[in-house]
Amino acid sequence: MQDVFVVGTGIIPFGKYPDKTLADLGWPAVKQAMKECGVNSTQIGAVYCGTALGGMLAGQRVMKMVGPTGMPIINIENACSSSSSALSQGWMAIASGVHDLVVVIGVEKLTKFGGGTLPLEREDWEVNQGMVMPALYAMRAQRYMHDYGLTIEQLADVAVKAHDHGASNVNAQVRKRVTRDEVMKSRMVAEPFTLWHCCPTGDGAAAVVLASPRLARQLGAAAIKVAASEVTSGKFTDGFRDMTWAELTHRGAQHAYEMAGLGAEDIDVAEIHDAFTIAELMYYEAFSFCERGRGHELLASGRTSLGGDIVVNPSGGLLSRGHPVGATGIAQAVEIVRQLRGDVGAHQVEGAKAGLSHATGGGVAGYDHGACSIHIFTR
Amino acid sequence: MPEVKSQQGDVGLLEPRIIDPSLMRINADDHAVLMGGRCGDCGAISFPRTPVCASCLSEGVEACDMPQTGTLYAFSVVHQARKNWVTPYAIGYVDLPNGKRVFAHLKAPHDTLAPGMTVGLTHGVVGHDDEGRPLMTYLFTPAHHEA
Numbered sequence: 001m002q003d004v005f006v007v008g009t010g011i012i013p014f015g016k017y018p019d020k021t022l023a024d025l026g027w028p029a030v031k032q033a034m035k036e037c038g039v040n041s042t043q044i045g046a047v048y049c050g051t052a053l054g055g056m057l058a059g060q061r062v063m064k065m066v067g068p069t070g071m072p073i074i075n076i077e078n079a080c081s082s083s084s085s086a087l088s089q090g091w092m093a094i095a096s097g098v099h100d101l102v103v104v105i106g107v108e109k110l111t112k113f114g115g116g117t118l119p120l121e122r123e124d125w126e127v128n129q130g131m132v133m134p135a136l137y138a139m140r141a142q143r144y145m146h147d148y149g150l151t152i153e154q155l156a157d158v159a160v161k162a163h164d165h166g167a168s169n170v171n172a173q174v175r176k177r178v179t180r181d182e183v184m185k186s187r188m189v190a191e192p193f194t195l196w197h198c199c200p201t202g203d204g205a206a207a208v209v210l211a212s213p214r215l216a217r218q219l220g221a222a223a224i225k226v227a228a229s230e231v232t233s234g235k236f237t238d239g240f241r242d243m244t245w246a247e248l249t250h251r252g253a254q255h256a257y258e259m260a261g262l263g264a265e266d267i268d269v270a271e272i273h274d275a276f277t278i279a280e281l282m283y284y285e286a287f288s289f290c291e292r293g294r295g296h297e298l299l300a301s302g303r304t305s306l307g308g309d310i311v312v313n314p315s316g317g318l319l320s321r322g323h324p325v326g327a328t329g330i331a332q333a334v335e336i337v338r339q340l341r342g343d344v345g346a347h348q349v350e351g352a353k354a355g356l357s358h359a360t361g362g363g364v365a366g367y368d369h370g371a372c373s374i375h376i377f378t379r
Numbered sequence: 380m381p382e383v384k385s386q387q388g389d390v391g392l393l394e395p396r397i398i399d400p401s402l403m404r405i406n407a408d409d410h411a412v413l414m415g416g417r418c419g420d421c422g423a424i425s426f427p428r429t430p431v432c433a434s435c436l437s438e439g440v441e442a443c444d445m446p447q448t449g450t451l452y453a454f455s456v457v458h459q460a461r462k463n464w465v466t467p468y469a470i471g472y473v474d475l476p477n478g479k480r481v482f483a484h485l486k487a488p489h490d491t492l493a494p495g496m497t498v499g500l501t502h503g504v505v506g507h508d509d510e511g512r513p514l515m516t517y518l519f520t521p522a523h524h525e526a
């Protein structure tokens with residue numbers, strides 16, 4: 001196995017682009033990533049493209065816009081973990097020595113569905129009976145509040161922090177600060193969640209260029225090491241499950257820490273899957289940033305806010321940057337790599353040396369989540 | 380069946396349709412029964428009934444009746460959903476004494492619901508399909524609401 005480096009990053013501002021095609025969302029991100037490291041398209045050994053709802057051959061549609069094609073292009077669907085799973089495939093291709101340089105894309109256009117909650121698979125028996133994604137997380141929140149005494153005001157503070165961060169990220173979809181009171185009084189979606197507890201739907205694209213040590217040296221661009229790359233699936237059960245504990249993420253985190261030779265205490269910055277407010281607190285615990293049931297204390301301490309020692313979602317996370325499902329994983333990777341390079345912009349975490357990205361999701365009856373992918377980056 | 384549009388006044392003309400008849404039946408005495416699967420080879424219970432037993436890969440999984448009461452694990456009241464559902468509606472997970480967790484609509488004044496409460500099985504209309512036909516399904520309701 002050889003080391004793998006991220007040598008180029010690209011992202012478009014997330015938002016709503018109903019008049020753009022998927023390819024038109026994707027190519028500017030790929031171009032930006034290629035320009036950043038000076039690679040030309042003949043050097044690209046393979047392309048991995050993650051999209052959940054973008055349809056067939058999304059990678060081919062994007063790559064034809066930016067130069068010669070003909071390399072293997074693999075399209076990957078894994079719900080919210082689509083492009084982070086693609087990243088893991090790209091990492092494997094280089095780590096194993098099969099390729100020296102690959103491009104990984106995450107691209108999604110949700111405006112084609114016309115808004116509202118995400119279209120779930122109607123073949124799923126729970127969806128067929130009336131399940132919607134916000135309600136699944138809402139039940140986690142309710143049970144967590146029941147078991148640990150978390151209040152809805154404390155939970156609202158997750159959204160306040162996310163939007164504080166996102167307000168200074170030029171690529172965020174929602175760049176508006178909100179108060180606890182505004183979160184509490186916004187429109188009800190699925191109790192206890194009002195609108196501000198839920199991530200927006202929208203469109204987005206991001207890309208990274210991965211390189212072997214040899215190519216990274218040759219290109220001479222700033223290189224950030226991929227210290228861990230892993231993908232896990234949930235454990236199915238039709239029996240009881242503790243919905244206050246993110247078992248899948250915890251299992252993945254343990255593996256990723258082991259792979260990187262790092263612990264929770266070494267992480268300076270993290271982009272985690274805060275699709276709904278409760279998720280952020282549950283993932284603090286799953287990543288061992290704090291003990292179970294104490295996520296809101298960690299949030300209240302300010303340690304996970306900009307200026308803290310374990311800054312979570314400086315980009316604004318899914319709640320503020322946005323969550324075009326399949327694009328999220330690479331958007332997170334771009335954020336962490338730029339944080340470690342020190343050139344992310346106004347929401348810079350000063351001196352960050354190690355960061356992680358985490359995309360998990362997929363609502364299938366009987367699973368905690370369908371998939372989870374975690375990456376750790378170091379400089 | 381008379382020709383109808385999906386308007387409130389017309390839906391009453393149509394017979395309700397059970398959302399998923401593989402999950403439930405309504406007995407002659409109008410009581411709902413929830414149906415799962417029981418593996419004829421190893422005895423493993425599944426809900427919903429699976430075509431193949433995940434424990435022993437037997438395809439001899441037979442229908443079996445599920446318990447009629449359970450404990451509400453968590454719930455939410457949904458305010459935003461597809462137009463087929465009558466919003467707001469309450470849904471939740473009910474833990475049955477045979478170890479299975481069932482996703483279900485809940486029938487009760489929403490402010491009376493609480494995790495940990497005992498709930499019993501019933502049935503009712505929860506929405507209508509795209510043609511305006513009422514959608515019927517199993518429901519759980521707090522035990523003290525039972526007649």
Ligand SMILES: [Zn+2]
Pocket residue numbers: 418419420421422423432433434435436437
């Ligand atoms: Zn069996």
